[in-house]
Amino acid sequence: MSSVAIIGLGLIGGSLAKDFRHANQFKYFIGVENNTEHANKALEIGLVDEILNLDDAITKADFIILAIPVTSAKNIASKLLDKLKNQTLIDVGSTKEGILLELENHPKRSQFVATHPMAGTEFSGPEAAIGNLFNNKAIIICDADKSDIDRVEKVEQIYKSIGGDIEYMSGKEHDISAAYVSHISHITSFALALTVLNKEKSAKNITTLASGGFRSTVRLAKSNKDTWEAIFSENKDNVLEVLDNYIESITLFKHAIKSGNAEVVKTLISQANEVKKVL
Amino acid sequence: MSSVAIIGLGLIGGSLAKDFRHANQFKYFIGVENNTEHANKALEIGLVDEILNLDDAITKADFIILAIPVTSAKNIASKLLDKLKNQTLIDVGSTKEGILLELENHPKRSQFVATHPMAGTEFSGPEAAIGNLFNNKAIIICDADKSDIDRVEKVEQIYKSIGGDIEYMSGKEHDISAAYVSHISHITSFALALTVLNKEKSAKNITTLASGGFRSTVRLAKSNKDTWEAIFSENKDNVLEVLDNYIESITLFKHAIKSGNAEVVKTLISQANEVKKVL
Numbered sequence: 001m002s003s004v005a006i007i008g009l010g011l012i013g014g015s016l017a018k019d020f021r022h023a024n025q026f027k028y029f030i031g032v033e034n035n036t037e038h039a040n041k042a043l044e045i046g047l048v049d050e051i052l053n054l055d056d057a058i059t060k061a062d063f064i065i066l067a068i069p070v071t072s073a074k075n076i077a078s079k080l081l082d083k084l085k086n087q088t089l090i091d092v093g094s095t096k097e098g099i100l101l102e103l104e105n106h107p108k109r110s111q112f113v114a115t116h117p118m119a120g121t122e123f124s125g126p127e128a129a130i131g132n133l134f135n136n137k138a139i140i141i142c143d144a145d146k147s148d149i150d151r152v153e154k155v156e157q158i159y160k161s162i163g164g165d166i167e168y169m170s171g172k173e174h175d176i177s178a179a180y181v182s183h184i185s186h187i188t189s190f191a192l193a194l195t196v197l198n199k200e201k202s203a204k205n206i207t208t209l210a211s212g213g214f215r216s217t218v219r220l221a222k223s224n225k226d227t228w229e230a231i232f233s234e235n236k237d238n239v240l241e242v243l244d245n246y247i248e249s250i251t252l253f254k255h256a257i258k259s260g261n262a263e264v265v266k267t268l269i270s271q272a273n274e275v276k277k278v279l
Numbered sequence: 280m281s282s283v284a285i286i287g288l289g290l291i292g293g294s295l296a297k298d299f300r301h302a303n304q305f306k307y308f309i310g311v312e313n314n315t316e317h318a319n320k321a322l323e324i325g326l327v328d329e330i331l332n333l334d335d336a337i338t339k340a341d342f343i344i345l346a347i348p349v350t351s352a353k354n355i356a357s358k359l360l361d362k363l364k365n366q367t368l369i370d371v372g373s374t375k376e377g378i379l380l381e382l383e384n385h386p387k388r389s390q391f392v393a394t395h396p397m398a399g400t401e402f403s404g405p406e407a408a409i410g411n412l413f414n415n416k417a418i419i420i421c422d423a424d425k426s427d428i429d430r431v432e433k434v435e436q437i438y439k440s441i442g443g444d445i446e447y448m449s450g451k452e453h454d455i456s457a458a459y460v461s462h463i464s465h466i467t468s469f470a471l472a473l474t475v476l477n478k479e480k481s482a483k484n485i486t487t488l489a490s491g492g493f494r495s496t497v498r499l500a501k502s503n504k505d506t507w508e509a510i511f512s513e514n515k516d517n518v519l520e521v522l523d524n525y526i527e528s529i530t531l532f533k534h535a536i537k538s539g540n541a542e543v544v545k546t547l548i549s550q551a552n553e554v555k556k557v558l
Contacts, residue, residue: 118490138487167487180475181488185496188467190551191528196459197550199524203557208417208446209460210558211397216495217464222555225548232536232544243533245478247526249470254522257511265511269504271476272469276501278482279489 003028005061007054007080009042010227011120012092013067014129017047019162022131032057033126042126058083066091069230074099081108088151090115094178094227095234096142096171104146113155114142114171117164118182124224135163142171179238184246186220186228187239193221282307284340286333286359288321289506290399291371292346293408296326298441301410311336312405321405337362345370348509353378360387367430369394373457373506374513375421375450383425392434393421393450396443397461403503414442421450458517463525465499465507466518472500 004026006013017029031048033039039051058064058080066073066080070093077099080089090113091099103109119137121128139159144152156166169177196218200206210218232239256264283305285292296308310327312318318330337343337359345352345359349372356378359368369392370378382388398416400407418438423431435445448456475497479485489497511518535543 118488120490120492122492137490140488165487177479177484177488180478181485181493182490184474185471185490185493187529187532188471189492189496190548191525191532192464192467193551193554194528194531194547195463195521195525197553197557198528199459199521200456205456206460206557208444209397209419209456211399211416211461211464213399213401213499214460214464215558216498217468218554218558219495220492221551223548223552225545225552228548229541229544233539233541236536236539240533240537242474242478243529243536246470246474247529247533249473249477250466250522250526250529252473253466253470254519254526257515257522258519260512260515262508262512265508266504268473269469269502269507272472272500273502273504274476275472275497278476278485279494279497 002026002062003030003060004063004065005030005032005052005057006048006065006067007032007057008066008068009033009038009047009126009129010067010224011124011128012117013065014042014047014126015119015131015133016065016067016092016117016162018129018131019134020158023158023161025158025161026063030057030061038126045126047126047129055083058087062087064089066093069226070095070098070234071230074102074234077102077112078106081106081112084108084111087111088113088154090155092117094182094231096140096174098234100143100146100171109146110148111151113144113147113151115155115159116140116142116174116178117159122219122222124227132163134159137164138167139164140167140169140174142169142174144168175235176238179235179242183231183235183239184242186223187232187243188246189218189220189223192218281305281341282309282339283342283344284309284311284331284336285327285344285346286311286336287345287347288312288317288326288405288408289346289503290403290407291396292344293321293326293405294398294410294412295344295346295371295396295441297408297410298413299437302437302440304437304440305342309336309340317405324405326405326408333359334362337366341366343368345372348505349374349377349513350509353381353513356381356391357385360385360391363387363390366390367392367433369434371396373461373510375419375453377513379422379425379450388425389427390430392423392426392430394434394438395419395421395453395457396438401498401501403506411442413438416443417446418443419446419448419453421448421453423447454514455517458514458521462510462514462518463521465502466511466522467525468497468499468502471497
């Protein structure tokens, strides 16, 4: 047991703090958080034992978790690695190619392990941190061959201790798949919220009529703007490709409905129904 | 206490049977169901006490619930009303203007009450029927002034007995709002499933990586093709208008992401975040 520094005490950083503490993976939790309100809240609710500035936290901690929006994470990653002695640094961001490219030729590259715990909620900030968020969730470790094997094993072990299912892939493969099975869902949900809010000026009508189905598809529209703008920006090419495919699919539906051809509409729905087999 | 005939023993008809039985609203449940397999299953699991053909069911029942896909409901509604003595007929369809127009000048129009219990799941058929589906859900009664007031009161009373929150609106108003807060969600979900299934030929990748967010936004894509093709067809004009607005919103996101202008992306997300205030 040792000490951990968590840089960024939002939903993911905070939830990892809760679970790692509960699983006795570290004995001392140091938080680094620029937002004073968030820092105070994180201390108050016991997510961390102490708030330090970045340099002091790195000096004191045996293990470092980078849990800030992906663009900022990429931008500070190299300087962070510069400062390390023998500690391990992991990131937990939703995009991987950018940060991996940034650190590709860093002399301490092997001390870094790129991870993406595929779990979350639509809420943000330290108060959004919840226990047991990672149980039975996929934890993707990317380009693991570039990291020291014993560090990868340690990272595997701590994630397994909180219920994570470890998967390995390249950063490139990860970013393409994440665009399809995570990032696009947020855009469709944001767009749905915009559409309905623009139309239904009467909030009461939405609240009254919103079925479980609407609530479920629009849930992600509550997600944090800083987190998600950064993800779309870091994964721009893949996200734009998925968006084009998605707009094509929705246009197929539009034309089928417009044409009044029931069989075409039913065929499209049947094809979509195939998702039952995988989820 | 009296007898009820439920025409169509799918998710909604079956769930109403369960709840009305539990709330002691009727003493005898008659089912009408063209699909023999569904009819046998409904008997077997006790949703109804007896399966009869349409004419016998109407003769025997004191109260009639029409719970088949909306286009079929509209098409048989007038003939159904023809056959009634003094019973009350309600429908439970997700679109209202079509059936209301169909029955507008029917001599027994006042025996009909148009209702839409805004509840459901992505599953279908009698085995999808679940208890307590309507608790705290909006029950929309449309164009109630065209129905006998005592029949409307009876309908209110039985829905309230199973936890429904009664709301009144015109059929026209209902169909516009339903397009925004229910029908569009299904199309965005079907299109999302198509997009992902077309790309990720490997089912394993989807299953492994699918986060809670993706599962939530794609859930409705499992919905029944006959039910939903009929809804899109009956509510075609409103659905197409919403689809155009939705495609506009998603295109705004696409251009914002493409331009790389972080502030524009964040502003769009902030606007979508407003949905927090109503849901």
